[in-house]
Amino acid sequence: MSGQGDVGIAGLGVMGSAIARRLLRRERAVRVYDIRPEAVGQLTQEGATTAESPALLASSGVVILSLNTADIVEQVAFGPDGVLSAAPDGVLVIDMSSIDPERTREFAERAAKLGAGWVDAPLSGGAPGTERGELTLMLGGEVEHVERALPVLGVLASRLTHLGPAGSGQLVKSVNQVLVGCGFAALAEAAALVRAAGLPPRQVLTALSGGRADSALLQEFFVKFAEADLSPTGRVSNMVKDLEAARDYARSAGVPLPVTTSVAELHRWLTAAGHGDADNAALMHYYAPLEVRP
Numbered sequence: 001m002s003g004q005g006d007v008g009i010a011g012l013g014v015m016g017s018a019i020a021r022r023l024l025r026r027e028r029a030v031r032v033y034d035i036r037p038e039a040v041g042q043l044t045q046e047g048a049t050t051a052e053s054p055a056l057l058a059s060s061g062v063v064i065l066s067l068n069t070a071d072i073v074e075q076v077a078f079g080p081d082g083v084l085s086a087a088p089d090g091v092l093v094i095d096m097s098s099i100d101p102e103r104t105r106e107f108a109e110r111a112a113k114l115g116a117g118w119v120d121a122p123l124s125g126g127a128p129g130t131e132r133g134e135l136t137l138m139l140g141g142e143v144e145h146v147e148r149a150l151p152v153l154g155v156l157a158s159r160l161t162h163l164g165p166a167g168s169g170q171l172v173k174s175v176n177q178v179l180v181g182c183g184f185a186a187l188a189e190a191a192a193l194v195r196a197a198g199l200p201p202r203q204v205l206t207a208l209s210g211g212r213a214d215s216a217l218l219q220e221f222f223v224k225f226a227e228a229d230l231s232p233t234g235r236v237s238n239m240v241k242d243l244e245a246a247r248d249y250a251r252s253a254g255v256p257l258p259v260t261t262s263v264a265e266l267h268r269w270l271t272a273a274g275h276g277d278a279d280n281a282a283l284m285h286y287y288a289p290l291e292v293r294p
Contacts, residue, residue, distance in 0.1 A: 006031055007152055008057030009048075009064045010076050010083065011097070012039035014232050015123070016066030018130035019096065019156060020048055026133075026155045031060050053081040062092045062152055069241065070099040078110060089115035094149050098122045098177070098238070100245045101140075101167035108141065108166030117145035118166060121153060122173035124180070126233045128220075134158045138176070140168035174249060177242035178260050183217045184225075184239070185263045188283035191225035195288075201226035221281070230279045237276035240267045 009020050012034035020043050023030050030048040033056070034040050040050050054076045057063045063083050067073050077083050077093060084091060093111060095104065095118065108118035119141035129135045135157035139146050146162050153160055163172055194204050201223045208214060208222075223229075243264035250257045266286065275282040 006060035007062050007064060008051065008060035008083070009033070009066065010054050010057060011066035011068075011072075012036070012043060013066065013068070014127050014234070015096070015130065016064075017043065018127040019064060019066060021046060022130050022133060022156055023152075024048060028152075028155065031057055033057055054079070054083045055081045055085045058083050058086070058088060058091050061090065062094065062149070064152070065093060065095045065097055067097045068238065069097075070103040073097055073099055073107065074103070077107060084111060084114050084116050092117040092119065092145060092148055094119045094121050094152065096121050096123055096137075098173050098242050098245070099170060101170040101174075101249065104140065104170045105165075105167040117142065117148065119145050119149045120166060120169040121149065122169050122176075123157070124173070124176050125157075128233060130156055137161070138163055138169040138172040140164060140166045140170060142166075171249070174242065174246040177239070178246050178257070180217065181239050181243050181263050181267070182259055183215070184221070184280050184283060185266055187217065187221055187225050188281075188286065191222065191284060192287040194226050195284075225281050225284055228281060228284045230281050232279050234280050235276065236267050236270045236278055236280060236282055239280060240264060240271055240276075243267065 006029040007023055008031045009016055010033045012032060020030050020032055024047045031051050032040055032043045032048045033051045033054050044050055051057045065073055065076060067076060073095060083093060093116060104120045111118040119139060121137050121139050123135045123137050125135040133156060136159045137153055137157045139160060139162045163169055194201055205222050208218060243260055247257055247261055247264060270282055275285060
């Protein structure tokens with residue numbers, strides 16, 4: 001297979017672009033595809049090469065998907081010009097999207113019938129974690145495929161856990177998003193109290209650090225929320241998708257998720273109000289009209 005050692009990337013949103021940049025900084029050859037020419041153009045200026053279709057990424061041997069929904073993943077992987085549409089034997093697809101476990105198992109089975117490997121590798125840590133190479137990755141797939149993915153994923157992550165067969169990573173990502181989404185909602189309420197009282201957010205963070213309320217989420221996001229800093233680290237619409245996936249799985253398993261459902265609806269309200277593409281700190285819009293930092 002040509003392009004040995006290269007990495008193909010389909011999807012150049014906030015995360016896909018951060019993944020590409022991290023690999024480029026670590027001197028990996030990167031080939032990129034996205035339907036938006038401006039996203040592709042930016043990465044080519046930074047050293048990536050381009051592919052005119054997902055099918056042309058297959059020559060890289062290892063292809064990362066960073067896409068929004070299972071339907072888009074299916075189209076990019078298995079569509080007429082998809083990564084696995086021609087001569088896919090030996091190609092390894094690493095899906096770093098957040099999609100539902102059942103669709104992931106289906107995709108892995110279809111890839112196997114074509115002679116390709118499939119690893120689901122949803123992430124936690126966002127673009128900042130990617131830039132530092134400190135992502136947490138939850139991996140699902142066959143052992144041989146996961147082992148083949150590790151040299152690439154090790155550039156992006158400081159913690160990688162193989163949880164079982166295909167779909168396992170996506171299921172644990174749903175657990176992660178329940179904790180993060182509900183945590184964001186709690187942070188937003190705490191930040192709203194701090195704003196209403198006129199307290200200095202950084203001093204409040206110092207006061208809370210080391211106590212039972214302390215967490216990585218608090219340290220990374222409390223001041224961001226309290227200052228209504230909407231610089232992009234994630235999208236409200238993606239949180240809606242992830243929380244709904246968790247809720248749907250829970251419903252099929254007979255597990256009630258009342259808090260998660262309420263938080264999903266809070267994020268859905270933001271999407272309906274036109275903030276779907278905004279950073280998660282847009283939760284602050286729920287409490288009062290904001291003059292936000294760009």
